[in-house]
Amino acid sequence: MTKKAHLLGFIQHGVNSHATGMWRHPKDKVNWNYARPEYWQHMARVMERGLFDAMFIADELAPYNTHGGNSDPIVKYAVQCPTHEPSTIAPIITGATKNLGVGVTLSTAFEHPYSMCRRLSSLDHLSEGRVAWNIVSSYSKSEWDAYGAEMTERADRYGRLEEYMELCYKLWNSWEDGAIVADKASGIYADPSKVHEVNHQGEYFRCKGRHFVAPSPQGQPVLWQAGSSERGRDFAAKHAEAIFAVHPTIARMRQYSDDLNSRLKTKFNRKLGSVKLIYGVQTVVAETRSEAQAKYERIQSCIPPEGALAWMSGHFGLDFSKYNLEEKIQNIEVPGIQGLFESILYARDGAPVSIREAALIYAQGMGMPVLVGTASDIADKLELFMEEGGADGFMLAATYTPGCFEEFVDLVVPELQRRNRYRTAYPGKTLRENLVSNG
Numbered sequence: 001m002t003k004k005a006h007l008l009g010f011i012q013h014g015v016n017s018h019a020t021g022m023w024r025h026p027k028d029k030v031n032w033n034y035a036r037p038e039y040w041q042h043m044a045r046v047m048e049r050g051l052f053d054a055m056f057i058a059d060e061l062a063p064y065n066t067h068g069g070n071s072d073p074i075v076k077y078a079v080q081c082p083t084h085e086p087s088t089i090a091p092i093i094t095g096a097t098k099n100l101g102v103g104v105t106l107s108t109a110f111e112h113p114y115s116m117c118r119r120l121s122s123l124d125h126l127s128e129g130r131v132a133w134n135i136v137s138s139y140s141k142s143e144w145d146a147y148g149a150e151m152t153e154r155a156d157r158y159g160r161l162e163e164y165m166e167l168c169y170k171l172w173n174s175w176e177d178g179a180i181v182a183d184k185a186s187g188i189y190a191d192p193s194k195v196h197e198v199n200h201q202g203e204y205f206r207c208k209g210r211h212f213v214a215p216s217p218q219g220q221p222v223l224w225q226a227g228s229s230e231r232g233r234d235f236a237a238k239h240a241e242a243i244f245a246v247h248p249t250i251a252r253m254r255q256y257s258d259d260l261n262s263r264l265k266t267k268f269n270r271k272l273g274s275v276k277l278i279y280g281v282q283t284v285v286a287e288t289r290s291e292a293q294a295k296y297e298r299i300q301s302c303i304p305p306e307g308a309l310a311w312m313s314g315h316f317g318l319d320f321s322k323y324n325l326e327e328k329i330q331n332i333e334v335p336g337i338q339g340l341f342e343s344i345l346y347a348r349d350g351a352p353v354s355i356r357e358a359a360l361i362y363a364q365g366m367g368m369p370v371l372v373g374t375a376s377d378i379a380d381k382l383e384l385f386m387e388e389g390g391a392d393g394f395m396l397a398a399t400y401t402p403g404c405f406e407e408f409v410d411l412v413v414p415e416l417q418r419r420n421r422y423r424t425a426y427p428g429k430t431l432r433e434n435l436v437s438n439g
């Protein structure tokens, strides 16, 4: 059976997503205000017209403060800043559509599982079962500073996260089928013997109470993960229904998907293919190659070099303002997002890349492969990533919005459909149904 691609649109609830400086582009948000519902409704309708599985909202909880020890360049160059709260737009996105899902990044670091589950179950109801949760645990010190807390070690964060999930599952599974009777004659709304009180006394959390939200259409949100350290990969292989990963070359994609499959099989006894592997890509499409190349160069020209460095400092937890920019990235170890650091380590197949070059590669689209060309060129690459890289689908990083998604939907989607590599209608109602189907 020909594998068909899943597509998601990768954005943030802010002025700029993952292409640094893009807010300066003459085509960015013309007559749209990112802080208003109309913009999100429009983006959602475009993605639904393109039969995307979901709009995927990245997030962080505070401006990065690693570069030079402060957040000045982050604020100055709009490096993922300002960023508004992500779950607030979920009902706007799903309210404007019938089938499009929404992935929401929510950190477990400062929120108790009880309120996290309540929020996600409520969103699942409001969307009729179209919500995914991108589970993160706050890798950035700025988030801990903003919340007035001491940052914990990665191992501890993952230990806590395990218990976090254990408690979430208890809450989500605590209402039995048939618990709601809603019998007006007797006045009985729900059968208390079927709504179990959760009593959790763990190392990190305590909880004694019933889940406050009636069972939602999906029961629990689709669980999404992007952890990429050893612990992160195990966590994803154990819990995730879909993984978001960034790899710049097919060889790295292949290694990643082999590694995931081996963890699924040998460590967690899960079926191969039970976790969808979604790779990040950025596309610049036009009717001709030369037009696409010109567009790409115009996009690149928007990147502010200091903002690019500050973004790397934020994601990787090192202050690159203190480094010689000619130093090779391969000689450096970082405490921050491991998986994304690898995207620049292997940007040139592992050949040395200086910090200066790495910052520009990274600022373009977080180290994702950048596919520049006609719809047919781009479809060729996506097919290759599916066939040889193990991709089940793609997270499309924004350049200028909403234009980049409109162009992709108008040009690349029909090309993928012509090749029988993409759906022509939504196969299911819920996000989970759409995600698990081939096409």
Ligand SMILES: Cc1cc2nc3c(=O)[nH]c(=O)nc-3n(C[C@H](O)[C@H](O)[C@H](O)COP(=O)(O)O)c2cc1C
Residues within 6 Å of the ligand: 057, 058, 059, 060, 105, 107, 135, 136, 137, 138, 139, 154, 225, 226, 227, 228, 229, 230, 231, 232, 233, 244, 245, 246, 280, 336, 337, 338, 339, 340
């Ligand atoms: C492609 C990708 C996207 C990510 N997006 C976010 C995000 O939006 N917000 C966030 O807090 N962390 C994000 N992360 C960070 C991770 O989910 C994870 O928490 C972090 O990498 C630390 O785990 P690790 O050490 O196992 O990689 C992302 C990571 C990757 C690889």
